[in-house]
Amino acid sequence: MLSRKTKYGLKALCFLARREGNDPVQIEVISKAENISQKFLESILLTLRKAGYLGAKKGKGGGYYLLDKTRKTPIAAFYRVLEGPIAMVPCVSLNFYEKCEDCPDEDHCSVHNLMIQVRDNTLSILENTSLSDFIDNQMT
Amino acid sequence: MLSRKTKYGLKALCFLARREGNDPVQIEVISKAENISQKFLESILLTLRKAGYLGAKKGKGGGYYLLDKTRKTPIAAFYRVLEGPIAMVPCVSLNFYEKCEDCPDEDHCSVHNLMIQVRDNTLSILENTSLSDFIDNQMT
DNA sequence: TATTATCCTATGGGATTAGTAGGGTTTGCA
DNA sequence: TGCAAACCCTACTAATCCCATAGGATAATA
Numbered sequence: 001m002l003s004r005k006t007k008y009g010l011k012a013l014c015f016l017a018r019r020e021g022n023d024p025v026q027i028e029v030i031s032k033a034e035n036i037s038q039k040f041l042e043s044i045l046l047t048l049r050k051a052g053y054l055g056a057k058k059g060k061g062g063g064y065y066l067l068d069k070t071r072k073t074p075i076a077a078f079y080r081v082l083e084g085p086i087a088m089v090p091c092v093s094l095n096f097y098e099k100c101e102d103c104p105d106e107d108h109c110s111v112h113n114l115m116i117q118v119r120d121n122t123l124s125i126l127e128n129t130s131l132s133d134f135i136d137n138q139m140t
Numbered sequence: 141m142l143s144r145k146t147k148y149g150l151k152a153l154c155f156l157a158r159r160e161g162n163d164p165v166q167i168e169v170i171s172k173a174e175n176i177s178q179k180f181l182e183s184i185l186l187t188l189r190k191a192g193y194l195g196a197k198k199g200k201g202g203g204y205y206l207l208d209k210t211r212k213t214p215i216a217a218f219y220r221v222l223e224g225p226i227a228m229v230p231c232v233s234l235n236f237y238e239k240c241e242d243c244p245d246e247d248h249c250s251v252h253n254l255m256i257q258v259r260d261n262t263l264s265i266l267e268n269t270s271l272s273d274f275i276d277n278q279m280t
Numbered sequence: 281t282a283t284t285a286t287c288c289t290a291t292g293g294g295a296t297t298a299g300t301a302g303g304g305t306t307t308g309c310a
Numbered sequence: 311t312g313c314a315a316a317c318c319c320t321a322c323t324a325a326t327c328c329c330a331t332a333g334g335a336t337a338a339t340a
Binding site: 004005037040043057058060061062 | 327336
Binding site: 164166167168182183185186189196197198199200201202203204 | 314315316317318319
């Protein structure tokens, strides 16, 4: 299940992407528009800034704004930063791989092989949907 | 991420499905073959029995065995019993639907619409892979 | 300098996970 | 009948994660 953190993060990115122009937007504005706890959102936006997807401006007239590349960034990237691995099992994760202790041979593990299929299908969506695609999505 | 419970449950089902015949198998045998804590596995198999996928025989020579229909049952069914919803967000779950408090309009929510796609893709795999298919899987 | 807004660390309650403990109950067999 | 094998069931716990809040530090603007 998607954590609230990820869900809120994606909603905030959406909110920024839907705006005309790219002026900084205060946390409070986003949190009220999207019904998100302000303090919690604060930490989420901070994470996204550190990951290089958002810029921030302090002081009066400050706030968060999208960086240029962010609109073209696939949802998969945000997902990995906010939620972690996309794979359902560490042994099929591309970016967070870990071997299972209980499993002597991955190639012959049914769970492993099925979860590779699930991962590839999910990835095909999350990697091929950019933030721009994502906001168009809302009208379909 | 898949819980150990689900992973162990699927492995145990696999183990039973790969056997010739359908004699009861003791928990201990499965737990040793698959490197699973015996007591934990015990509770998992109990869940699967109550859900109607396994039979059990008590006393000497007893153990767990597959019911007839179980080989034809899709992995999605086991998943729902062991792990819960397949959807990543309750608002796109078919079997465990819940409305989001923060979201005024699902149809115009980007997250909602994206997660429907992910759900449909995942479902297409989990619903179309039966336990029989699943064990063949290991050799591909 | 005063105000505004992000930055950052720490903390805490609640839920979930992955077991563990310790019996109880039923069955088969000698 | 009696014993041991094997499942049945409840309760508990340690660890971890999630969601959120608090409060001050820092930086930018006017």
